[in-house]
Amino acid sequence: MDLEALKNSSALHPKPPGLALQYGTAGFRARAQQLDHIMFRMGLLAVLRSRAVAATVGVMVTASHNPEEDNGVKLVDPLGEMLHPSWEEYATQLANAEEEELQSVITEICQKAAVNQHKDASVFIGRDTRPSSEQLSQAVVDGISVLGGQYHDYGLVTTPQLHYLVCCQNTQGQYGRATLEGYYEKLSRAFTELMKQAPSSGEHQRHLKVDCANGIGALKLSEMEPYFPKEVLIHLYNDGTKEKLNHLCGADFVKVNQKAPRGLDLKPNERCCSFDGDADRIVYYYEDTSGHFHLIDGDKIATLISIFLKELLAKVGQSSALAVVQTAYANGSSTHYLQETLKVPVHCVKTGVKHLHHKAQEFDVGVYFEANGHGTVLFSKAAETKIRQLAKEEKDAEKRDAAKVLGNMIDLINQTVGDAVSDMLVIEAILALKGLSVQQWDAIYTDLPNRLLKVQVADRRAVGTADAERRAVSPAGLQEQIDALVKRHRLARAFVRPSGTEDVVRVYAEADTQEAADALAHEVALAVYHLAGGKGAPPQPI
Numbered sequence: 071m072d073l074e075a076l077k078n079s080s081a082l083h084p085k086p087p088g089l090a091l092q093y094g095t096a097g098f099r100a101r102a103q104q105l106d107h108i109m110f111r112m113g114l115l116a117v118l119r120s121r122a123v124a125a126t127v128g129v130m131v132t133a134s135h136n137p138e139e140d141n142g143v144k145l146v147d148p149l150g151e152m153l154h155p156s157w158e159e160y161a162t163q164l165a166n167a168e169e170e171e172l173q174s175v176i177t178e179i180c181q182k183a184a185v186n187q188h189k190d191a192s193v194f195i196g197r198d199t200r201p202s203s204e205q206l207s208q209a210v211v212d213g214i215s216v217l218g219g220q221y222h223d224y225g226l227v228t229t230p231q232l233h234y235l236v237c238c239q240n241t242q243g244q245y246g247r248a249t250l251e252g253y254y255e256k257l258s259r260a261f262t263e264l265m266k267q268a269p270s271s272g273e274h275q276r277h278l279k280v281d282c283a284n285g286i287g288a289l290k291l292s293e294m295e296p297y298f299p300k301e302v303l304i305h306l307y308n309d310g311t312k313e314k315l316n317h318l319c320g321a322d323f324v325k326v327n328q329k330a331p332r333g334l335d336l337k338p339n340e341r342c343c344s345f346d347g348d349a350d351r352i353v354y355y356y357e358d359t360s361g362h363f364h365l366i367d368g369d370k371i372a373t374l375i376s377i378f379l380k381e382l383l384a385k386v387g388q389s390s391a392l393a394v395v396q397t398a399y400a401n402g403s404s405t406h407y408l409q410e411t412l413k414v415p416v417h418c419v420k421t422g423v424k425h426l427h428h429k430a431q432e433f434d435v436g437v438y439f440e441a442n443g444h445g446t447v448l449f450s451k452a453a454e455t456k457i458r459q460l461a462k463e464e465k466d467a468e469k470r471d472a473a474k475v476l477g478n479m480i481d482l483i484n485q486t487v488g489d490a491v492s493d494m495l496v497i498e499a500i501l502a503l504k505g506l507s508v509q510q511w512d513a514i515y516t517d518l519p520n521r522l523l524k525v526q527v528a529d530r531r532a533v534g535t536a537d538a539e540r541r542a543v544s545p546a547g548l549q550e551q552i553d554a555l556v557k558r559h560r561l562a563r564a565f566v567r568p569s570g571t572e573d574v575v576r577v578y579a580e581a582d583t584q585e586a587a588d589a590l591a592h593e594v595a596l597a598v599y600h601l602a603g604g605k606g607a608p609p610q611p612i
């Protein structure tokens with residue numbers, strides 16, 4: 071380590087005095103102007119991580135669903151997973167070290183994590199379309215360079231594309247080619263194969279309206295369009311040419327507000343979807359002829375995929391292979407349908423795809439989705455090998471065909487992380503293959519009415535949780551109040567948790583009617599406000 075060079079380079083990316091940030095649900099998030107030193111230091115950390123694992127790692131500059139003024143950084147591990155939790159602590163330590171401590175913190179991390187400073191380091195970099203992203207990714211480059219790491223800057227990419235590229239690089243091309251063209255070709259080849267099997271539904275052309283949140287999804291979908299089969303027509307809205315990123319649009323806006331995004335002209339019964347700012351989440355929706363908005367969120371996506379995979383797995387003799395992973399936000403009706411009707415085991419883990427991904431790895435086929443539309447499917451090596459073998463060698467035509475469809479599904483799904491583009495194509499293929507309309511999909515079960523709220527408090531860490539975030543353990547008395555409030559409503563459930571991406575406490579409530587869900591959410595929000603040091607005006611009734 072060239073200490074003089076480190077000192078000089080770090081001085082160009084100074085840490086604002088007193089600022090302390092935490093590696094949260096998906097990396098660091100804050101106002102863009104607070105992040106220059108964080109980016110430089112995450113460049114440093116990426117080099118250390120790459121040396122520790124002797125592989126390429128990724129750094130994605132994005133704040134995903136947050137407002138355009140924010141930015142953030144997510145680190146990607148060698149197989150495209152989120153950064154290993156044991157390194158999140160190092161990330162926080164490095165981010166918050168004062169200038170004079172920087173070198174000793176690096177040395178300490180190297181000792182604790184057995185990093186050989188003389189090894190090669192390789193980092194892939196990507197960024198979203200925020201105005202601040204280009205400069206911040208230059209700070210990442212500075213951090214990588216000063217520690218002698220090599221980097222490849224892919225520039226504007228979706229977060230899942232960067233995860234994919236890192237995985238391809240470290241599997242020597244087994245997962246695919248580490249280029250955007252390789253990504254487009256792999257996904258579109260599998261999608262085209264699947265669409266060839268779809269019974270003609272009378273709908274010769276399949277139209278889908280996509281709200282791109284004024285983000286990177288628009289750019290990348292346009293690049294991919296030439297690869298799509300010609301009967302699939304994707305219409306892009308909110309492509310970033312007119313409005314601000316995530317402003318009144320995008321998957322998070324649609325999910326939280328349960329209404330259509332601005333900038334997309336919604337016609338009755340048309341199938342539409344929204345991506346988030348870095349295209350790793352997707353939700354579907356439509357408006358019926360009476361103008362009623364129907365949200366089809368991550369839970370319904372998980373359900374559709376599970377139904378489809380379960381049928382195919384039964385055909386190839388692997389019916390017990392499937393499990394679903396959700397979080398506390400999963401609608402009670404979805405969990406009930408999956409467990410009681412579909413008879414699939416369901417597991418609940420803490421918010422954050424890293425937790426869902428980890429749990430899903432325990433199964434032969436692990437479907438995981440957060441209600442907010444972030445998710446994917448993981449196939450174990452053993453399951454994939456068996457499926458590929460059946461697709462090639464099986465004599466029974468029905469079994470062989472089912473294995474072929476599963477094989478194409480494996481190629482179409484981005485197993486490294488939730489991917490709005492890949493998930494969209496998976497859903498479009500399933501709807502076409504099963505001959506299902508968006509209304510029929512929506513009708514598989516009826517969501518319990520629910521409400522999500524945010525409460526501003528002085529320090530969100532005042533709220534502590536347990537049992538996969540379903541119970542509050544602090545501040546004292548909060549859980550007792552929630553329990554008492556829940557008892558006043560039918561089919562009710564509520565929980566609170568500190569956000570890991572925004573400076574708020576989140577409140578979720580569901581009940582038998584929308585009025586009851588709204589009232590319960592408001593009552594719980596007030597309890598949080600009073601017991602956890604609420605800031606500003608108290609939460610207002612909905």
Ligand code: G16
Nearest residue numbers: 095096134135422423569570571572
């Ligand atoms: C990130 C995480 C998701 C999480 C979301 C909200 O999404 O990747 O797993 O659900 O933040 O987290 P929180 O409720 O802690 O703020 P994204 O799409 O913003 O990167």
